[in-house]
Amino acid sequence: MRAALLAGLVLAACSPPPRTAEAFAVDPAAARAVVAACDAGARRGDCAAARAGLAEAGRRERMAAYRRAF
Numbered sequence: 001m002r003a004a005l006l007a008g009l010v011l012a013a014c015s016p017p018p019r020t021a022e023a024f025a026v027d028p029a030a031a032r033a034v035v036a037a038c039d040a041g042a043r044r045g046d047c048a049a050a051r052a053g054l055a056e057a058g059r060r061e062r063m064a065a066y067r068r069a070f
Contacts (some may be wrong), residue, residue, distance in 0.1 A: 005010075011053055018045055018049070019046050019047045019049055019050075020053075021050075021053040021054070021056060022053065023049075023053065024046075024050050024052070024053020024054060024056075024057070025052075025053040025054075025056035025057045025060065026053075027053075028041050028053070028054060028057040030050075031050045031051075031053045031054040031057065032054065033048065034046060034050035035047070035050050035051055035054060036037055036052075037065035038050065038051075
């Protein structure tokens with residue numbers, strides 16, 4: 001029992017922290033991959049952050065295009 005608990009704690013300590021919407025906004029390719037996995041039925045904890053990051057990346061692209069137009 002103790003070994004299983006210790007193994008669980010070690011695995012939890014090694015897992016990466018959940019990504020934020022800002023992290024996904026900086027890396028839209030990763031956001032698209034996570035959103036695709038979520039849409040395919042994968043249960044992930046960062047689906048909402050990936051969707052928000054993808055929306056933010058799109059907003060930034062539109063603003064950059066707007067600025068270039070003027």
